[in-house]
Amino acid sequence: MKTLSLRNLGKTYFDPYAGAHVTAVHDVSLDVELGEFISVVGPSGCGKTTILNMIAGFIPYSKGDILLDGKPVHGPGPERGVVFQSFALFPWKTVLDNVGFGPKMRGVPKAERDRIAREYLALAGLSHAAHRYPNELSGGMQQRVGVVRALANNPDVLLMDEPFASVDAQTRMTLQEELTRIWQERKPTVIFITHDVPEAVFLANRVVVLSKGRVLDEIAVDLPRPRVWDDLVKDDHFKQLSARVLQMVRAA
Numbered sequence: 001m002k003t004l005s006l007r008n009l010g011k012t013y014f015d016p017y018a019g020a021h022v023t024a025v026h027d028v029s030l031d032v033e034l035g036e037f038i039s040v041v042g043p044s045g046c047g048k049t050t051i052l053n054m055i056a057g058f059i060p061y062s063k064g065d066i067l068l069d070g071k072p073v074h075g076p077g078p079e080r081g082v083v084f085q086s087f088a089l090f091p092w093k094t095v096l097d098n099v100g101f102g103p104k105m106r107g108v109p110k111a112e113r114d115r116i117a118r119e120y121l122a123l124a125g126l127s128h129a130a131h132r133y134p135n136e137l138s139g140g141m142q143q144r145v146g147v148v149r150a151l152a153n154n155p156d157v158l159l160m161d162e163p164f165a166s167v168d169a170q171t172r173m174t175l176q177e178e179l180t181r182i183w184q185e186r187k188p189t190v191i192f193i194t195h196d197v198p199e200a201v202f203l204a205n206r207v208v209v210l211s212k213g214r215v216l217d218e219i220a221v222d223l224p225r226p227r228v229w230d231d232l233v234k235d236d237h238f239k240q241l242s243a244r245v246l247q248m249v250r251a252a
């Protein structure tokens with residue numbers, strides 16, 4: 001398991017339509033501890049996805065450093081798993097084979113990768129769906145498969161970009177509870193991007209608020225775990241923390 005450091009990270013894009021450079025990320029420094037769960041919030045266009053894509057190694061950074069266990073990150077790697085809003089499952093593969101895909105790419109033999117996939121499917125309450133195809137699943141189930149597919153690679157760092165944005169509110173709350181439960185069991189380091197302030201607070205140990213490509217502030221979330229919505233909707237401390245984060249995002 002590894003720690004993640006962003007040091008004075010910056011990203012400038014060339015915008016071909018404007019014929020000019022756009023600085024999406026100005027100067028971001030952040031140390032993420034082993035097994036920490038960080039939520040990142042901020043107004044549209046503040047650079048959240050750009051930062052996540054740089055950590056994933058999908059796009060190069062323009063300045064600064066990203067260090068994973070002290071080593072610079074350049075390009076994607078199996079120690080960093082990514083979950084997007086779109087489910088991005090392979091439609092021609094069963095759920096079991098979707099989840100076993102990462103281990104397959106690492107050369108894990110079939111029996112062992114099926115065992116790994118079944119273990120993760122059980123963790124997400126999806127054992128019954130192992131032999132179905134993605135188009136036979138609801139949106140919430142597809143997103144669960146997306147999450148366990150990333151986890152089946154046993155990543156040190158799980159990068160999540162608004163993974164629950166396209167499911168209904170009820171399913172979303174269930175997925176949030178499940179994710180906190182799975183995280184507590186496996187303890188990967190998680191960076192979770194969201195527009196939803198209560199979601200950010202519910203999930204994280206720390207919420208990072210971005211504004212115009214910079215870190216505006218960070219708030220520690222000292223709510224006890226396990227976290228369940230039935231308790232937290234009535235919890236004054238949860239409400240206060242959410243209100244503080246919301247104020248910051250609105251001021252960002």
Ligand SMILES: Nc1ncnc2c1ncn2[C@@H]1O[C@H](COP(=O)(O)OP(=O)(O)OP(=O)(O)O)[C@@H](O)[C@H]1O
Pocket residue numbers: 013014015022023024042043044045046047048049050051
């Ligand atoms: N490939 C690109 N080329 C040029 N500009 C880009 C590119 N990708 C992002 N940008 C610009 O960089 C800035 C930050 O974008 P980014 O998608 O990282 O923000 P975000 O906080 O994730 O936004 P949202 O919450 O709307 O998803 C925006 O001004 C955006 O227009």
